Amino acid sequence: MTFVDGMGYEKPSPTAPKSIIGKLSVSVPRFTEFMNTNKNDRNWVNIDIRYSQEKNKYYMTLNTYNTNLNAEERKKIAEIKVANGLEPVETPDTDEIDPNSVPF
Numbered sequence: 001m002t003f004v005d006g007m008g009y010e011k012p013s014p015t016a017p018k019s020i021i022g023k024l025s026v027s028v029p030r031f032t033e034f035m036n037t038n039k040n041d042r043n044w045v046n047i048d049i050r051y052s053q054e055k056n057k058y059y060m061t062l063n064t065y066n067t068n069l070n071a072e073e074r075k076k077i078a079e080i081k082v083a084n085g086l087e088p089v090e091t092p093d094t095d096e097i098d099p100n101s102v103p104f
Contacts, residue, residue, distance in 0.1 A: 002038070002062040004047055006030030009058045022058070038062055 006027040012020045035045045046063035 002064070004031075004060040004062060005034040006032070007034075007047075007060060009049055009060060011058065040066065041068070 006029070008025045010023045010025070012022055039045050046065070047060050048063045049058060049060050051058050
């Protein structure tokens, strides 16, 4: 898991309007370096916002999911995750996606 460098997330203040759901703080030099180092082949950096119940704190990690992987590559990644004690991820036997399975 790669933690995002140069960006932080905080819960909104108790007095903040309901329309504010959080606060992002960015260190431009550090985050720029992080983005340039971790951008994907389409020049995007995908970030997951997570919550630690143990620390009662939000944090961000790099999302490295790649839709361009073939079925064999996805299977190998799932095997590595299982070997490292992470949750198994079901991998389809084909690269085709059933349009009816997409939630939007």
